[in-house]
Amino acid sequence: MLEGRSCLISRALPSSCEQETKWAYMTHHLLERTSTKRSLDLSSGDQGDVLDKDLVIRTKSIKFTESSHSSSKSDCAESNNLISSIGRDNSISCLLRCSRSDYGLLASLSRGFRSLIRSGELYRLRRVHGITESWVYFSCAVEEWEAYDPYRARWINLPKMPHNECFMCSDKESLAVGTELLVFGKVVNSHIVLRYSILTNSWSPGVAMNSPRCLFGSASFGEKAIFAGGCDAGGAILSSAELYNSETKTWTTLPAMNKPRKMCSGVFMDKKFYVIGGISNHAELLTCGEEFDLEKGTWRIIPNMSLGLNGASGAPPLVAVVNNELYAAHYGDEEVVKYDKKNNVWVTLGRLPERPASMNGWGLAFRACGERLVVIGGPRALGGGVIELHSWVPRYGEPPEWNMIARKQSGSFVYNCAVMNC
Incomplete structure (x- = not known):
């Protein structure tokens, strides 16, 4: 850091x-x-x-x-x-x-x-050399992205995304990997990827997946990222997974998960990739998670790993990993919970920040930013409002103490959010 x-x-x-x-x-x-x-x-x-x-x-x-x-x-x-x-x-x-x-x-x-x-x-x-800064990138307007540098307390406006009516109206997913911000969406009957590079400060078409999808679970580690599950262009729910290398701009197909799922979340923890929650083929709300061992190339089901994290609306679980510990924002109860790996249960730590609001889990971002957890959102207001970044550095045995580290006039509904570590 x-x-x-x-x-x-x-x-x-x-x-x-x-x-x-x-x-x-x-x-x-x-x-x-x-x-x-x-x-x-x-x-x-x-x-x-x-x-x-x-x-x-x-x-x-x-x-x-x-x-x-x-x-x-x-x-x-x-x-x-x-x-x-x-x-x-x-x-x-x-x-x-x-x-x-x-x-x-x-x-x-x-x-x-x-x-x-x-x-x-x-x-x-x-x-x-292990020199890393974690910046938060988020979108509160359909074609606009901005970033926040917590080390210098700076706001950075990114160039506007290339306009595409279909893409702007579709569900979108985002992930930062290496020096790139990837935004995935749909145009008519196909999926496309837009790529923002911090090296050129510009947007360009990204490389399509081997099996294009949306509504997947994903997470990055350095210059690589894993994407699992989601929906194809026809709406079929997938169990397949792929690895992306941002240095070579290539996709590699991985072994498939045990269960197809969409609206799920992904994290890296203890050098393994986890897919948490989601919805299966029969509109079943999944409570199990799956662990992918990168060395063995195998998936393992973890029963009840996401029990209670998916709301009735089907919003993906709000999860984040700091120092190899898994946390979640339980938006229904407005609480922060921590995953007990040994006993496979979630333990309540305390409250979420009061002001940021969600709509059944949508419009609120919960991310790991270096050694801190951040909650990004704002109070609901007609005709605009503010966006706030609240931060907490987890410490063993201590309840959350949130500090507002940034605030500005903006839309208060977060459409997409990613953290770039480089």
């Missing part, structure tokens, strides 16, 4: 970076001073037009004015225009520890910085 709200560059530098500490420290503060400016559109060809030009000039000046560390043009070329005095590897070591909120600004400094960030190399290395 990225520590606190600072870049930590000067604290985390290797010994060979010590001479560049002043550059890193001053760059961080220049970035902080521009934190309220509009985010940089990485898809733009001319990055400097969007960025505060004074910032670029001052940052480049800091970078190259130290005479004791000046280098030739050939040295700069060899280091791809990063911090030439300390070399490419140490430059990357410094950049890994910057907040990804600042990557748009850093991409404007040179072609080397821009190539490093847009290629996704920095994010792959962050994953290897």
